[in-house]
Amino acid sequence: MTAARTTAAAPRRIRALHIVVLAIALPAAVAGLFIPVDVPGGGDLSPLAQAAIATGVMALGQLARLRFRVGAGAVSVTWGEAAFIVGLYLAPSAWLPAATFVGAVLAWVLLTYFSDRRSPLEILHVAGSLTVAVAVGALATRAVGDPFDARLTPTLAGALALGSLAYLLVTGWLAALTLSVRQARPAGGLFLRALRAKLLMFVGNVLVGFVVISMIERDLRWLLLLPPALWLLQQTYGHRLRADEERRLWSAFAAATRELSRLDERAVATAGVSGALSIFGAEAVEVDVIRADGSRRRYSGDASGTLAEADVREPLPESLPEEAAGLVRLTVAGATVGELRVRFPRALEPAQREQMALAAYADALATALHDAATHQALKALTERSAFEAVHDPLTKLVNRAAFLIKGDAAMRQVVREVPVALLLLDLDRFKDVNDTLGHAAGDELLQSIAVRLGELVEPGELLARFDGDEFALLVTDLEAPDGDRSSPMPQALRRARALVEHLAAPIEVAGVVMSVEASVGVVVAPAGSADVAELVRRAENAMYQAKEAGDSVAWYDSAKDEASTDRLALLAELRDALTVEDQLVLALQPAVDLDTGAPTGVEALIRWRHPRRGSLSPVDFVRAVEGSDLLAPFTRYVVDKALTVAAEWAGEGLEVPISVNLSARSLLDPHLPSDIAELLRRHRVPARRLVLEITETVVLSELEVIDEVLGALRDLGVQLSVDDFGTGYSSFTFLTRIPVNEVKIDRSFVRSMADAPTSAAIVNATVDLGHRLGLRVVAEGVETADQRAALAALGCGAAQGYHFFKPMPADKIVAVLRSLLDSAQAQVFPLRADGAS
Incomplete structure (x- = not known):
């Protein structure tokens, strides 16, 4: 075996290996010529002719070769063992190294001329490797017996087989060593792979050598039958090597x-x-x-x-070259x-x-x-969308929605009853800046204000920009320098005045130096007594009081908060409404399949027919409910009404899911799954027909109770839907945590998708993501035929909105659902197997 050329790596080590091999091979070849040899007399051939024949045999053994890959190179497998056996029979073993060297040089010169293009040093290296192997093999053979001009006996056959094995091991190791140096790979693995590939040919070569000797002993004319047999063996070897290479290729x-x-x-x-x-x-x-x-x-x-x-x-060329x-x-x-x-x-x-x-x-x-x-x-789109969803695009501060969420999370980390403060700041006469200097100057001023406020924010505090010129700061550590927490309000007021003074320093905007004045509303409350949304409402009340009084800072006074007393009255009236049947009613809005027009579900929206205040939408009372102890009974009441309607549909043969909006805070109630399970059993409605719509804000909470509640609801078989998808803290990462059945694209993106590329991209990404995750995708707020067509083109499955139906009373929904189902079924034309309708 000989190593074929591979890479140009490590040329110095390659040359050193060449020199070492030649330094061993040349003395072995030359020394053999001076060893006295007892050549039997009376033969037909002279010693010179015997040497020439041996040289020719060794050359022929190299010319008939096959090659297979080993890494980035190749190993040539030849008839070397057969030539080695025949050479030992035809010439003295001492002459065979020299005959091998000369024959190998002649053979590889011819191969180089016609195919390989090897350098002279590489040819000498190959010849030297073969010479060393022949010398070692001849010594191993002579240790048992001398086959020169002797009859083939079992003993001599064993000696020749032993010498051939030594020849195989030496050539295999030298070839592996050469590849190892060139490819910087362990020689052991290369050696074993070369042996496995050569094993079958080795056995065949030894047998061929024995057959040739037998033919020479009996009659030289038998050698005329040898070429066809050798050709068949060569084809067999080649097929075996190609099959091995094919398996290696496709396995790799x-x-x-x-x-x-x-x-x-x-x-x-x-x-x-x-x-x-x-x-x-x-x-x-x-x-x-x-x-x-x-x-x-x-x-x-x-x-x-x-x-x-x-x-x-x-740049890449426009086309590939011909070769x-x-x-x-x-x-x-x-x-x-x-x-x-x-x-x-x-x-x-x-x-x-x-x-x-x-x-x-x-x-x-x-x-x-x-x-x-x-x-x-x-x-990148997800990260950008997630960032834009929670940050103000102008100042890069968190926006109002994120402030409410992050603020609630921060307050949960504060020990209950420890005072926290919220400061709401509004710029005075900001409209004058926009009117006189332009909106670009107003934007520049807001950016500068954000930077100045950021300079005063302490670690752990939360700063946000609300709509327009409002900024909010949540302070969760009001501890005085001496550790006194008995008077948190003065500390909060001092902090507010420091903000006002810092903003009052002259600032240049659009080439005009101005002084910014602001009004700050301050509210202080024990942690756990109110959520951030309520603190913001109170701070806004205080801020407006500061503006009306002409002061820069005002604190919240509950006695002056008419909204607070009205909220308490509203909650008391709602408590009574939950005990009767005719005040809290459902308005139902179907969602339809954009392909067939069939109803995919119905959303239940709560309305309050207040005996004194008139008709109230959820915006008028749900926030107050979420901050009170009425949330659990209110949620149970709405789900009960929805399942009552669903049970009536089942009696009409309508199997349409009904969905109910669920407050994020309802997921903090560990009794919610058992309450819903009881209602499902009582109304005999399959759990799969109830869809609970949750908002993305629930993903922010790390509380185990939320995960437990969601898991229990999923175990019931209730379906989960993500409402207002795309507007929350992290829309796309939300789905990796909460296993849901449906996503509902927020109406703001549907409304602006025709004019805003960002909205269109979010809608497209949401539809594609829903398809990949196997989720239903419903677009909310569809109001025009163009919006419907655009959604259908994107592959959105279903939609709801005024373009289809407005929310309607429960007594009208059955007729609408039946009409939609009949229209959808009318579009289906069954065909018989023979093609006749």
Whole structure:
């Protein structure tokens, strides 16, 4: 066995190996010529002719070769063992190393001229390796017996087999050592792989050597039958090696394509380089990736295992060169995503099957790179959407919605009854700035105000910008320097005045130096006594009192808060309303399938027919309910009414789900699942027909009770829907935590999707995400036919809104649902198997 050329790595070590092999081989070859040899007399051939024949035999043994891959190189398997056996029979063993060296040089010069293109030093290295192996094999043979000009006996056959085995081990080890130096890989694995590939041919070679000796002993004319037999054996060996290589190729292909399943460009490209090196035994591989911005990144690697990456400035050529073996353009649906370059070993040009494997691998790599780019783009969109959902786009401070959520979370970390403060700041005469200097100057002023306020915020405090020129600051640590907490209000007032004074320092906006004045409302309350939304309401009340009084700072006085007493009265009236049947009623709004028009569900909306205040929508009383102890009975009351309606539908043969909005705070009630289970049993409504709509804010809480409540509801079989999807803290990551059945796209995105690319992108991403996760997607607030058509084009499954139906009383919904179902069924035309309708 001999090692074929692989890479140009480690040239000094390669040259050193060449020199070492030649330093051993040449003395062995020359020394054998001076060893006295007893040549039997009376023969037909002279010693010179015997030497020439032995040289020719060793040359022929090298010319008839097969090659197989080992890493980024190849090993040549020859008829060396057969030539070794015949040579020992025809010539003295002392002469055989020299005959081998001369014969191998002649054979590899011819091979180089016609195919391999080896350098003189490489030819000498191959000849030297074979010479060393023959010398070792001859010594092993002579240790048992001398086959020269002797009859083939079992003893001599064993001696020749032993010598052939030594020849095999030496040639295999030297070939593996050469590849190991060039590829920087362990020689042991290469050696074992070469032996496994050569084993069958080794046995055949030994038998062929014995047959040739037997033919020479009996009659030289028998040798005329040898070429056809050798040709058949050569074909058998070749088929075996090709089958082994085929299995290796596709096994490596399968392993490499599995490694491409990554979601990061660098990981995919690096796996692509490593996979190509493994599959094709390449000297080097380069993968160029074209990014969304048009830039190009190159990932490269070679047989030594070195991987590198760098930016490339030159654009890809418009077309591939005519001679482009190993060069493949990476495309997906006609779009170019990169280029793959594989440099095959010069000793092994790519066969047709390798070109086919290269094309298939390039398709897999292109798809993986495209998927990774798509994932990165979706991730960036998700992160941007998540940031924009909770931050003010102008000042980058948290917005009102995020302030309420984060504020409640921060207050839950405070020991109950410890005082907290909320400061609501509103700029005075900000409208004058917009009117005189323009809105751009007003935006610049707001950005400067945000920076100044940020300079006074302490760790653990929360600063936000509300709509317009309002800013809010939540302070959860009001401890005085001496540790006294008995008078938190003076501390909060001092903090508010410090804000006002800091803002009053002259500031230049649009070339005009001005002084900013502000009014601050201050509220202080024990933690746990009210949520942040209530604190904001109280602070707004105090801020307006400051403006009316002409003061810069005012604190909240409950005696002056008319809304507070009215809220208490409203809750008392609601408590009475829960005991009667004719005040709290349901308004029902169907959602329809955009393809068939069939109803996909009905949303139950609560209305209050107040005997004194008139008709009240949820906006007028639900917030007050959420902050009171009426939330649990109110929730039970609404679900009970919804299931009553659903049970009536079942009697009419209508199996349509009904959905009920659930307050985020209801999920803090561990009794909620058992209450709903009792109502389902009482009304005999299957759990799957009840849909509970929750908002994304629930994902922010780390409380175990929320996870337990949601898990219990899911175990009941109740369906969960995400209401107002896209407006919460982190819309897309929400679904990774809460297993739901449905998402409802918020009406704000549906309304603006025709004019705002961001809204359209969020709607598109939500629909696509819903399809991938197997969720129903319902668009809320559809009011026009254009919106319906756009949603249908995006693949949105269902929608609800005034374009279809306004919320209606329960006594009218049955007729509407039956009409929708009849219309949808009328569009179905059953066909018989023979094609007749």
